[in-house]
Amino acid sequence: xxxxxxxxxxxxxxxxxxxxxxxxxxxxxxxxxxxxxxxxxxxxxxxxxxxxxxxxxxxxxxxxxxxxxxxxxxxxxxxxxxxxxxxxxxxxxxxxxxxxxxxxxxxxxxxxxxxxxxxxxxxxxxxxxxxxxx
Numbered sequence: 001x002x003x004x005x006x007x008x009x010x011x012x013x014x015x016x017x018x019x020x021x022x023x024x025x026x027x028x029x030x031x032x033x034x035x036x037x038x039x040x041x042x043x044x045x046x047x048x049x050x051x052x053x054x055x056x057x058x059x060x061x062x063x064x065x066x067x068x069x070x071x072x073x074x075x076x077x078x079x080x081x082x083x084x085x086x087x088x089x090x091x092x093x094x095x096x097x098x099x100x101x102x103x104x105x106x107x108x109x110x111x112x113x114x115x116x117x118x119x120x121x122x123x124x125x126x127x128x129x130x131x132x133x134x
Contacts (some may be wrong), residue, residue: 007045014046018054025054031068033057033075054092 014036015022024103028034029044036044046054053075060066060074106112 004048007039007047007050009046009051010038011044011046014044014051018058020054020058026056028057033068033072038057049098059085 009017011022011025015025018025025034025036025044025046029036034046034050034057036046036050039045056075057071060071061068066074
């Protein structure tokens, strides 16, 4: 099974998958909108993530009428939001683990009066959406 970030597609295949000209992919790379992996000095390899990103760029420019400068800002904001989502999820998992550790520690002390038949710290089941539809 391939990983989403594993570079596998040569520029011609990537262009075909995205229904764009290879020169368009080169332009997106020059602008920093897509950063394919390099094999040697010349060959670019695109991953599934890169393909999805190019399709997102195409949707923004063709369907929504956003220029490439706007696309750059939108993609940067979406990347920042994803990074913050991952950070929040990590912090929440760390919080839950620390709370559980403290609860177990408290319950080991037999002199502390507390109910042992229900959860001391109910943690809501938060479902964080992974990506936007853009």
